[in-house]
Amino acid sequence: MRSLAILDSTLREGEQFSGAFFHLEQRLQIARLLDAIGVTYIEVPSPIASPETHEAVQALCALNLRTQIVAHVRCAERDVEAALATPVAGLNLFYGTSTELRSYSHGRRIDQIIADAVPLIKRVREAGRYVRFSAEDAFRSDLVDLLTVFDAVIEAGVQRIGLPDTVGIATPRQVERLVHLCAERYPQIGIEFHGHNDTGCAIANTVAALEAGADCLDVTVLGIGERNGIASLSGLIAQLYIHYPELIASYDLEKLASLDQYVAESLNLTIPFNIPITAPGAFTHRAGVHTKAVLQNPRAYEVLNPSDFGLARHIDVGSRFTGRYAVG
Amino acid sequence: MRSLAILDSTLREGEQFSGAFFHLEQRLQIARLLDAIGVTYIEVPSPIASPETHEAVQALCALNLRTQIVAHVRCAERDVEAALATPVAGLNLFYGTSTELRSYSHGRRIDQIIADAVPLIKRVREAGRYVRFSAEDAFRSDLVDLLTVFDAVIEAGVQRIGLPDTVGIATPRQVERLVHLCAERYPQIGIEFHGHNDTGCAIANTVAALEAGADCLDVTVLGIGERNGIASLSGLIAQLYIHYPELIASYDLEKLASLDQYVAESLNLTIPFNIPITAPGAFTHRAGVHTKAVLQNPRAYEVLNPSDFGLARHIDVGSRFTGRYAVG
Numbered sequence: 001m002r003s004l005a006i007l008d009s010t011l012r013e014g015e016q017f018s019g020a021f022f023h024l025e026q027r028l029q030i031a032r033l034l035d036a037i038g039v040t041y042i043e044v045p046s047p048i049a050s051p052e053t054h055e056a057v058q059a060l061c062a063l064n065l066r067t068q069i070v071a072h073v074r075c076a077e078r079d080v081e082a083a084l085a086t087p088v089a090g091l092n093l094f095y096g097t098s099t100e101l102r103s104y105s106h107g108r109r110i111d112q113i114i115a116d117a118v119p120l121i122k123r124v125r126e127a128g129r130y131v132r133f134s135a136e137d138a139f140r141s142d143l144v145d146l147l148t149v150f151d152a153v154i155e156a157g158v159q160r161i162g163l164p165d166t167v168g169i170a171t172p173r174q175v176e177r178l179v180h181l182c183a184e185r186y187p188q189i190g191i192e193f194h195g196h197n198d199t200g201c202a203i204a205n206t207v208a209a210l211e212a213g214a215d216c217l218d219v220t221v222l223g224i225g226e227r228n229g230i231a232s233l234s235g236l237i238a239q240l241y242i243h244y245p246e247l248i249a250s251y252d253l254e255k256l257a258s259l260d261q262y263v264a265e266s267l268n269l270t271i272p273f274n275i276p277i278t279a280p281g282a283f284t285h286r287a288g289v290h291t292k293a294v295l296q297n298p299r300a301y302e303v304l305n306p307s308d309f310g311l312a313r314h315i316d317v318g319s320r321f322t323g324r325y326a327v328g
Numbered sequence: 329m330r331s332l333a334i335l336d337s338t339l340r341e342g343e344q345f346s347g348a349f350f351h352l353e354q355r356l357q358i359a360r361l362l363d364a365i366g367v368t369y370i371e372v373p374s375p376i377a378s379p380e381t382h383e384a385v386q387a388l389c390a391l392n393l394r395t396q397i398v399a400h401v402r403c404a405e406r407d408v409e410a411a412l413a414t415p416v417a418g419l420n421l422f423y424g425t426s427t428e429l430r431s432y433s434h435g436r437r438i439d440q441i442i443a444d445a446v447p448l449i450k451r452v453r454e455a456g457r458y459v460r461f462s463a464e465d466a467f468r469s470d471l472v473d474l475l476t477v478f479d480a481v482i483e484a485g486v487q488r489i490g491l492p493d494t495v496g497i498a499t500p501r502q503v504e505r506l507v508h509l510c511a512e513r514y515p516q517i518g519i520e521f522h523g524h525n526d527t528g529c530a531i532a533n534t535v536a537a538l539e540a541g542a543d544c545l546d547v548t549v550l551g552i553g554e555r556n557g558i559a560s561l562s563g564l565i566a567q568l569y570i571h572y573p574e575l576i577a578s579y580d581l582e583k584l585a586s587l588d589q590y591v592a593e594s595l596n597l598t599i600p601f602n603i604p605i606t607a608p609g610a611f612t613h614r615a616g617v618h619t620k621a622v623l624q625n626p627r628a629y630e631v632l633n634p635s636d637f638g639l640a641r642h643i644d645v646g647s648r649f650t651g652r653y654a655v656g
């Protein structure tokens with residue numbers, strides 16, 4: 001059976017969400033719940049970011065979870081060394097490869113990116129850690145630039161490459177094409193996808209990546225992250241539950257609602273109504289034709305069974321929509 | 329140039345959202361804003377639902393908007409007559425065609441569905457109104473059943489058929505296939521798509537329908553609707569702005585934020601962070617590498633220009649993420 005790694009980046013991408021800040025105990029609790037659910041990786045910020053981040057990374061590693069802790073680290077020597085000085089299982093390196101990021105972010109040419117990344121990748125491999133290299137803004141990068149960089153980092157020993165849709169511009173079809181192309185060119189390594197939601201397609205793009213050959217998918221709890229965030233864990237789970245249940249057979253789905261609730265409370269949010277599975281109204285039926293049918297058989301208007309998630313359906317029979325003439 | 333109709337169903341699907349209820353003046357204001365933005369259709373509930381609905385439909389028609397008011401009506405004679413007794417521009421008929429809905433909702437066979445629908449469609453056409461027929465739960469319907477019904481209602485004179493993903497189970501690829509098949513089989517009529525968000529793909533599915541030949545796309549403000557709702561107007565606009573700007577060339581995009589804000593306030597909600605364009609943080613940049621680049625050129629991390637929507641970007645320079653060692 002094919003296997004799929006889910007990477008949760010709530011503690012890295014998620015903390016880039018405007019207004020997000022977790023205290024140490026909240027970070028640990030989020031990690032424990034993610035571990036209990038069964039995600040493969042938890043991504044944390046670069047330990048060099050601040051003494052407080054360093055301490056959090058150490059504490060997270062000390063939990064000794066099944067879930068592997070990986071640090072999101074720039075291709076800079078001191079950043080890599082700082083991460084290697086902690087017991088993280090691996091390093092997720094990244095470097096912007098699009099013209100936009102090369103011009104306005106770091107100002108480096110493709111050959112310079114390779115010259116920066118290659119020795120660091122070798123260093124991480126020699127240290128016996130997992131290493132992934134991600135081409136930030138992959139979907140606005142020139143294909144030759146992108147593949148030139150990937151050829152070099154794979155040659156240097158990365159175990160996985162990352163294709164992030166950093167600005168949320170990709171369509172499912174574009175994701176499918178680029179992931180497929182990379183999966184054919186690099187059959188020996190893993191492929192990770194990370195999709196932003198600026199145009200509302202983060203979950204669809206993430207599933208398109210899976211179908212095209214990605215073996216690691218990035219999410220955050222509720223989908224929090226820069227700007228409109230990225231794919232949500234609940235959204236991805238809803239997709240997998242319906243279309244690829246075998247890939248989450250070992251997951252404890254009953255913990256999902258407590259995790260989403262915990263993060264929402266930590267951020268002083270309510271779970272947005274559009275989040276699959278865990279939103280307050282996800283299993284609420286209101287229109288007359290809906291409630292009538294659902295009372296006979298919930299499958300009439302439900303494709304996810306709330307009890308598989310430890311949740312209950314709610315039939316809004318008191319509403320004005322369920323009167324004699326109610327229409328749906 | 330190809331043309332696209334956007335149908336906003338905030339006042340029908342949206343009011344099926346758990347907890348949603350709009351007062352008459354709110355309904356009128358929502359309609360005025362939708363009209364100012366430039367959507368083609370506003371869908372309203374069946375006037376027979378209640379005296380209050382009837383009054384609202386009359387008041388909405390009396391606004392004399394450019395946007396056409398269409399009523400969402402069951403295939404039942406008195407429902408159709410009640411709608412025809414109001415000045416709505418058209419009727420959106422619907423009937424469940426999946427085994428699930430035929431068994432647990434209305435209990436009618438395919439031939440009975442046709443026998444019910446055909447005379448009503450003829451009646452609406454004779455009355456000189458627009459008529460659409462939608463196969464509720466199209467994506468769980470047997471293809472032969474679905475096409476048998478569509479063949480008959482098209483023969484009877486419908487101007488558009490509707491393909492709703494009623495339970496939010498479809499993938500972009502499935503939507504593409506079914507819409508494409510119908511577009512080839514029925515080149516003479518329009519095709520409408522309506523996508524629920526139970527598995528998080530409503531917007532991607534809606535765009536897939538457009539690309540496969542649909543000429544009318546359903547949305548609601550913020551995406552409110554039964555359970556997790558449907559595609560949001562802002563999400564669809566974000567997609568069209570990037571991939572098909574010519575289709576919304578006549579839209580007044582600067583009104584979008586006030587509409588989303590107005591509906592959120594009417595429902596006592598804040599706009600969820602994951603809504604494209606109008607979410608509070610949609611143009612907020614936080615991580616150090618992001619803010620640094622965006623200060624040089626916003627295109628580094630932005631694919632929608634906030635000023636096209638009358639909005640401003642926010643650069644979170646005060647946050648702990650923008651320190652000297654900040655990493656993104």
Ligand SMILES: O=C(O)CCC(=O)C(=O)O
Pocket residue numbers: 013072092093094134135136137162163164165166167194196656
């Ligand atoms: O390292 C990655 O793959 C993702 C970085 C990131 O957050 C992004 O590009 O949006």
Ligand SMILES: O=C(O)CCC(=O)C(=O)O
Pocket residue numbers: 328341400420421422462463464465490491492493494495522524
């Ligand atoms: O009439 C339609 O096309 C849509 C009805 C509806 O809300 C649905 O099937 O989800």
Ligand SMILES: [Cu+2]
Pocket residue numbers: 013164166194196225226230
């Ligand atoms: Cu990101």
Ligand SMILES: [Cu+2]
Pocket residue numbers: 341492494522524553554558
């Ligand atoms: Cu609907």
